[in-house]
Amino acid sequence: MPVDDWQFWVVTLAGLLAALWLIRLILPKKKRGTKASLTVGGKPVGKPVNRSGKTP
Amino acid sequence: MAKPTGELSMSSVDSLPETSNRIVAVLGNPNVGKTTLFNRIAGIRAKTSNFPGTTQDARHAQCCGAMMIDLPGVYSLDLEVSESAVCRQVLDGDLAPAGVEAQVPNAILVVIDATNLMRNMTIVAEAIARRLPMVVAVNMIDLAKRQGIHIDLERFGECIGCTVVGCSGKTGEGVDELMEAVESAKIPDRSAPTKLEAIEAWGDDIYSLVAAARQTPANDRLTDRLDRTFTHPLLGVLTFSVVMTGLFWVIFKLAAIPMDLIDAWFGTLGGWVAGLLPEGPISGLLVDGIIAGIGGTVIFLPQIVLLFFLLALLEGTGYLARASFVIDRVLRPFGMSGHAFVPLLSSHACAIPGIMAARSVPDPKDRLATILVAPFMSCSARIPVYVLLTVILFPDSPGMQAVAFTSCYVIGVLAGLFSSLIVRRTILRGPSRPMAMELPSYRFPDLKAAVMLTYDRAMMFLRKAGTLIVTISIVLWWLGAYPNSGAPFDPPVDATPQQIELMTAKAQAKNSFLGRIGDTIQPVFEPLGYDRQLTIGVLASFAAREVFVSTMAVQVVGSDDAEDDSVLASIANATRDDGTPVFTRATSWSLLVYYILAMLCLPTLVVTAKEAGGWRWAWLQLGWMTLLAYSGALIAYQAVSLLS
Amino acid sequence: MVDLAESKAQSNGSIPLTQLTRGQSGRVQIDGSPTDEVKMLRAMGLRPNASVTMCRLGEPCIISLSGACGGGCRIGLAKEIAGRVMINIESHSETQPDGQANG
Numbered sequence: 001m002p003v004d005d006w007q008f009w010v011v012t013l014a015g016l017l018a019a020l021w022l023i024r025l026i027l028p029k030k031k032r033g034t035k036a037s038l039t040v041g042g043k044p045v046g047k048p049v050n051r052s053g054k055t056p
Numbered sequence: 057m058a059k060p061t062g063e064l065s066m067s068s069v070d071s072l073p074e075t076s077n078r079i080v081a082v083l084g085n086p087n088v089g090k091t092t093l094f095n096r097i098a099g100i101r102a103k104t105s106n107f108p109g110t111t112q113d114a115r116h117a118q119c120c121g122a123m124m125i126d127l128p129g130v131y132s133l134d135l136e137v138s139e140s141a142v143c144r145q146v147l148d149g150d151l152a153p154a155g156v157e158a159q160v161p162n163a164i165l166v167v168i169d170a171t172n173l174m175r176n177m178t179i180v181a182e183a184i185a186r187r188l189p190m191v192v193a194v195n196m197i198d199l200a201k202r203q204g205i206h207i208d209l210e211r212f213g214e215c216i217g218c219t220v221v222g223c224s225g226k227t228g229e230g231v232d233e234l235m236e237a238v239e240s241a242k243i244p245d246r247s248a249p250t251k252l253e254a255i256e257a258w259g260d261d262i263y264s265l266v267a268a269a270r271q272t273p274a275n276d277r278l279t280d281r282l283d284r285t286f287t288h289p290l291l292g293v294l295t296f297s298v299v300m301t302g303l304f305w306v307i308f309k310l311a312a313i314p315m316d317l318i319d320a321w322f323g324t325l326g327g328w329v330a331g332l333l334p335e336g337p338i339s340g341l342l343v344d345g346i347i348a349g350i351g352g353t354v355i356f357l358p359q360i361v362l363l364f365f366l367l368a369l370l371e372g373t374g375y376l377a378r379a380s381f382v383i384d385r386v387l388r389p390f391g392m393s394g395h396a397f398v399p400l401l402s403s404h405a406c407a408i409p410g411i412m413a414a415r416s417v418p419d420p421k422d423r424l425a426t427i428l429v430a431p432f433m434s435c436s437a438r439i440p441v442y443v444l445l446t447v448i449l450f451p452d453s454p455g456m457q458a459v460a461f462t463s464c465y466v467i468g469v470l471a472g473l474f475s476s477l478i479v480r481r482t483i484l485r486g487p488s489r490p491m492a493m494e495l496p497s498y499r500f501p502d503l504k505a506a507v508m509l510t511y512d513r514a515m516m517f518l519r520k521a522g523t524l525i526v527t528i529s530i531v532l533w534w535l536g537a538y539p540n541s542g543a544p545f546d547p548p549v550d551a552t553p554q555q556i557e558l559m560t561a562k563a564q565a566k567n568s569f570l571g572r573i574g575d576t577i578q579p580v581f582e583p584l585g586y587d588r589q590l591t592i593g594v595l596a597s598f599a600a601r602e603v604f605v606s607t608m609a610v611q612v613v614g615s616d617d618a619e620d621d622s623v624l625a626s627i628a629n630a631t632r633d634d635g636t637p638v639f640t641r642a643t644s645w646s647l648l649v650y651y652i653l654a655m656l657c658l659p660t661l662v663v664t665a666k667e668a669g670g671w672r673w674a675w676l677q678l679g680w681m682t683l684l685a686y687s688g689a690l691i692a693y694q695a696v697s698l699l700s
Numbered sequence: 701m702v703d704l705a706e707s708k709a710q711s712n713g714s715i716p717l718t719q720l721t722r723g724q725s726g727r728v729q730i731d732g733s734p735t736d737e738v739k740m741l742r743a744m745g746l747r748p749n750a751s752v753t754m755c756r757l758g759e760p761c762i763i764s765l766s767g768a769c770g771g772g773c774r775i776g777l778a779k780e781i782a783g784r785v786m787i788n789i790e791s792h793s794e795t796q797p798d799g800q801a802n803g
Contacts, residue, residue: 001539007337008538014341015534018527025662026671131743136736172773175745175765252734256747276764279774280755283762287776381760381776490778492737494744495762497774 078122079159080238081146083183084167085176086129087496089195091115091505093167093225094126097235102126104512105154111415111423111667112142113512114153120235122163123156131175133182134252137418147186163189163241165234170200170207170222173267177259180216181248189241190218193234197222205269212266217246226502279498286378289385296382299375300401303366307405311358318358322351341533349529352600353522359405359436360517365510367398372501377493388488390473391480393417395491396426400472403433404465407660408521409513411667419489425476427668428677431660432472434465437601438651444605445648448628448639464652471653471684483676524659525600532596532603536570570596584650584686585643585693587632597656604651641700646693654685717761717777717785720754725766726787727751737781745773746785 002008084090095102098117107114115126127146128139145151149160166183168176173194183190194200194207213220219237223230249258285291326343333339370376376398384394392400395417403410410430417423434442442464450456480486541564565571566588574592581591589608596607608627630638639647655661655678665674714729728750730738745765746752755774756762761782765773777785 005337011337011341011534011537015531018530021527022531022658131740135740135743137740172745175743175773178743252739252742253748256742276755283774284756287756287760287762377776384778385759490780491760492741492744492775492777492781495774495776 077157078163079152079156079161080122080124080163080165081143081161082124082126082165082167083143083147083179084127084129084195085131085169085172085179087494088129088167088169088172088176089225090126090129090167091225092502093193093195093223093231094124095505095508096225096228096231098124100508102508104516107142107146107151108154110142110151111138113415116153116156121239124165125153125156125161130179132178147188161188163191163238165191165193165238165241167193167195170194170196171203171205173205173207174259174263177262178255181250181255181258184216184218184244184246184248185250187243189243191234191237191241192216192218192220194220194222195225198224198227198229203269205267207268208266212262215246215262215265216248217244218242282498283378283495286375287381292378292382296379299370299379303363303370304404306366307359307362311362314358315355318351318355322347322354326351337537340537341530345530345533346526348606349526349600350522352529352603353518353525356406356436356517356521357514360409361510361514363402363405364409364513365506367402368506368509369501369503372499372506374496374498377495380493381491384491387473388490390477391422391425391484391488392429392476393419393422393488393491396422399426399430400433403430403435406435406437406517406521407431407433407657408663409517411660411663412516414667421480421484421486422488424484424668424673425479427664428479428673428680429472429476431655431657431664431677431681432468432475432653434468434652435601435657437657438464440605441601441651442648444627445639445644445651448644449641449648460648464648467649467652475680475684520663521659524662528598528600528658529603532570534569535573536565536568536596538568540564541567583693584646584689585640585697586647587638589630589632589638590643590647594650594654594656598658600659601651601656642693642696645696646689649692650685650689652685653681653688655681714786714788717752717754717763717782717787718757718779720757720787720789722754722757724789725751725753726789729786729788731786737784741781741785744775746775752787 082090082094094115094117098119101117101119102115103117104113104115106112112128117124125146127143130137130140130143133140133144133147142151146158147161147164149158152158164183164186166180168180180192192212194209194212197207200207207222209220209222219241221230221234221237223234225231249255286295326347329347330339330343333342367376380394380397382394383397387394387396396414398416399410399413401410402413407430410433411427414423414426414430417426442461446457446460450460480488566575570592571588574588574595577595578586578588578591581594586594593604593607597604605627608630628639632638661674661678664677665671668674715726720726728746728748730742730748734742742748751766753764753766754761755764759779760776761779762774762776763782765775
């Protein structure tokens with residue numbers, strides 16, 4: 001492995017990033033966003049939907 | 057279903073600094089021309105994304121001072137289907153398209169069909185019950201006029217207590233007036249019933265007050281005759297076959313030209329970049345990894361674009377609805393519904409948009425079955441492999457090549473049906489949901505809508521597949537490039553420098569990580585007749601199936617910028633380490649069967665996981681297809697070996 | 701709103717949709733509590749007393765919802781579902797004229 005070739009490190013970094021990105025795809029996703037909140041009427045929200053930023 | 061008023065929840069939430077964006081939700085039955093109307097209002101500003109956590113497409117556009125969200129067409133908000141659930145959630149303020157902040161809409165635009173008023177009253181009543189500012193658009197007013205239906209819009213507005221505007225999404229009539237009304241929408245000052253029977257009675261009453269129609273039956277005879285033909289057990293199937301064959305033929309023929317252009321263009325681009333940069337790993341990564349990866353994705357585009365465009369046109373004519381019933385008869389014994397038709401058809405270009413199209417299948421089990429078997433439909437990535445192998449198998453007989461080629465498609469479909477049958481008898485037990493679908497009237501398709509739909513789908517494909525294929529190509533390139541030293545060897549005395557270069561490249565490939573992985577895995581494929589090079593080709597196909605040809609080329613030739621013809625010839629004549637040919641008859645058959653049946657596309661796997669809602673479905677798909685492919689290839693290899 | 705009892709008295713008894721002949725009309729009769737399927741069909745237009753005309757028998761069953769559907773609102777139903785839809789045949793087989801009539 002040409003460890004003294006700077007280009008080698010560049011492409012290896014690229015390869016690592018790509019591999020990490022792929023691995024992340026396979027890992028179980030964590031749901032983002034607030035999970036539970038109440039509306040004014042006191043109704044609990046249904047299933048945790050991936051909401052884009054609504055806050056109670 | 058009374059909800060807290062829009063105002064109330066908003067004011068308690070108004071501590072949010074920038075809820076200044078107005079949201080207008082566009083609601084309505086299917087087939088009322090809502091899409092055409094939305095397109096006319098929004099124009100090219102319309103974007104398609106996804107409602108997070110659901111399988112519904114979300115069309116939205118920022119225009120006329122508001123974020124307009126085109127909700128899925130629903131007959132009623134009160135049904136247990138995902139479309140209705142999504143509409144409810146958006147109207148509750150709990151859901152919005154990806155990238156849009158969810159809030160209770162500031163106004164609802166209810167689109168109804170002037171030629172179908174009474175049925176549309178259900179959704180009008182449900183919208184009124186939401187107590188949000190609202191406007192009713194009576195769409196297709198031009199069609200109604202032609203059919204002699206007259207609607208007293210003012211009276212209508214009085215009856216329901218909000219503004220009613222007549223318009224036509226097709227001609228543009230009334231659209232400006234409509235948008236003005238939307239901007240100054242008010243909460244209806246009348247209420248509507250909430251119970252089903254009461255709603256229906258209410259709708260009847262209003263209809264009798266505001267609508268009048270000529271006493272002529274519409275000229276349904278042509279429609280009747282067409283319907284009977286298109287759904288006839290014999291004629292219907294015949295028509296269907298003709299239409300589908302025509303569709304495929306057009307797609308393959310027309311797409312070939314831009315595909316060749318794209319191929320050439322990326323080849324040129326690669327050469328240019330290679331010439332620009334000094335030789336070295338970065339140049340290699342760029343040219344053989346990234347550019348090749350992008351090229352490998354983009355080359356799908358012509359087929360995908362053509363397929364979706366033609367399908368959109370076909371759907372616009374109203375024919376597809378009838379064809380779905382024809383296909384339903386065929387698919388239901390195997391556990392899928394007629395709705396699976398478009399996804400499975402689309403999968404013949406590429407399974408990725410096909411699987412995403414499965415969102416239109418209403419029954420969850422039917423949908424899952426469709427997603428799982430979609431990759432069995434021979435996608436266009438398999439074509440280079442099919443071509444290579446059929447040419448190797450039948451070098452002097454184009455007739456036999458064609459037969460073999462077609463058989464590959466047939467086997468794929470049969471394997472898909474068979475797998476669906478098994479899945480529906482075991483894990484996803486239950487009968488397939490029978491179809492009940494409105495049959496829209498036959499009409500001239502909306503070209504603009506077709507173009508916009510195609511554009512959306514194409515972009516979605518590029519984003520999803522493109523990123524995956526490029527990433528995988530990078531990783532594979534690295535594994536094939538390092539360690540970049542081959543075992544030292546003594547070149548034969550009379551070898552030219554060029555030959556030495558080729559032999560060095562071959563040795564390097566053998567010694568790379570990819571090569572070593574190939575060596576390790578190769579024994580698994582030994583019973584199928586694959587050597588190390590083929591094993592690597594198969595493994596590399598995980599990025600994208602057509603990578604097989606270029607991977608073989610690289611191993612066999614040392615570089616793949618030779619002329620097309622000679623590359624294929626070189627591959628066909630490739631030799632194994634021990635000097636025997638790689639592509640013996642038995643091996644070729646085995647490889648062909650393997651490629652028909654195998655799940656060899658990581659991007660598809662990822663999309664399956666996303667759309668099916670879990671990686672276990674993707675693993676199931678991978679496991680089952682690999683099992684089938686391995687067994688099939690094994691049988692093929694052993695059988696052909698025995699017989700020759 | 702037409703009384704169900706009234707319509708029963710008028711009709712010859714209800715039959716499943718699949719037993720209609722081509723061109724024959726009838727009115728939908730809904731008994732009992734609505735299942736999901738009934739709710740869906742109802743929302744699509746197959747509501748109590750809706751006037752339907754049989755266009756195509758068999759699989760699929762194609763019906764035309766007349767009366768307030770001047771443009772030809774047609775629905776395709778799998779035979780299985782059609783068999784569960786009950787129809788009161790009109791005493792004459794002419795359809796009600798479209799127009800101000802209720803339903």
